Amino acid sequence: MKIRFVGAKNIITKSNIPGIDYVINPYIGCQHGCVYCYAEFMKRFTNHKGDIWGNFLDIKQYPFEKIQPEKYNNKTILLSSVTDPYIPLELKYQNTKKILEHLLGTKAIISILTKSKYAMRDINLFKEFDNLEFGISIFSLNENFTRIIEPIASKPMERLDLIKEIHKHGIKTYVFISPFFPQLTDFKKIIEYSVEFTDFFMFENLNFRPYNIHRINNIIKKDYPYLMNIYKEFQNDDENWELIKEDIIHYCENKGIQYSIEFHHGGFSKKKKK
Numbered sequence: 001m002k003i004r005f006v007g008a009k010n011i012i013t014k015s016n017i018p019g020i021d022y023v024i025n026p027y028i029g030c031q032h033g034c035v036y037c038y039a040e041f042m043k044r045f046t047n048h049k050g051d052i053w054g055n056f057l058d059i060k061q062y063p064f065e066k067i068q069p070e071k072y073n074n075k076t077i078l079l080s081s082v083t084d085p086y087i088p089l090e091l092k093y094q095n096t097k098k099i100l101e102h103l104l105g106t107k108a109i110i111s112i113l114t115k116s117k118y119a120m121r122d123i124n125l126f127k128e129f130d131n132l133e134f135g136i137s138i139f140s141l142n143e144n145f146t147r148i149i150e151p152i153a154s155k156p157m158e159r160l161d162l163i164k165e166i167h168k169h170g171i172k173t174y175v176f177i178s179p180f181f182p183q184l185t186d187f188k189k190i191i192e193y194s195v196e197f198t199d200f201f202m203f204e205n206l207n208f209r210p211y212n213i214h215r216i217n218n219i220i221k222k223d224y225p226y227l228m229n230i231y232k233e234f235q236n237d238d239e240n241w242e243l244i245k246e247d248i249i250h251y252c253e254n255k256g257i258q259y260s261i262e263f264h265h266g267g268f269s270k271k272k273k274k
């Protein structure tokens, strides 16, 4: 892992994600190195051309005491969008923790999203915020498959145990079923397992990008060759997602589950919130 310390002009930056006013990315790069990761484009803007995503991490240096919690009152802040706030190296460098400590007192809606069991460390800190919601992203309960796709992230059951525990502490929780792998993501199974301790569910499709498409295809070809034609169809025509969307809507409406579908194909589509 190539580690650098880099000065940051801002640590809480304006967001172009629909429904999110600000984002916090405590690090540049992400130790998790997920096969499909959409944040890999960051390499171009951060002097990491030629580096392998997942093999470098820039620790942002910022005078955290400059954070003004009241500046974000009534705004929504996502932590994080192009890294994971609880990568294993957070235990050492603690940027996420320091940022949250300096945000205490804000009336912002803070949404934390992770794939890491290490968020357990900060439960007491989360409880000090008026409006904090905590989410995990997960696409399968199959440990072998997730290990191939998300090699460093916590196991699916560890993530689910994490939000179960966080929910027990009275914190609002959500499960982000993402990225949705056609024929392989059993969203009903994930919901059935987690509905008791999850306040709402979100769904995002698998996006095929120039830098991830070959990696995804190689894995499907090797481990699920009978699905290769289906994956090619999804890559050629976004309309294939419509049936999956309908299935999600039908299931969630029938079960009275609060959900939103964030399917997009290169950009962001409009929110469909219940």
Ligand code: SF4
Binding pocket: 030, 031, 032, 033, 034, 036, 037, 038, 039, 081, 082, 083, 084, 115, 153
């Ligand atoms: S955890 Fe998120 S940001 Fe990190 S590599 Fe995986 S998908 Fe990318």
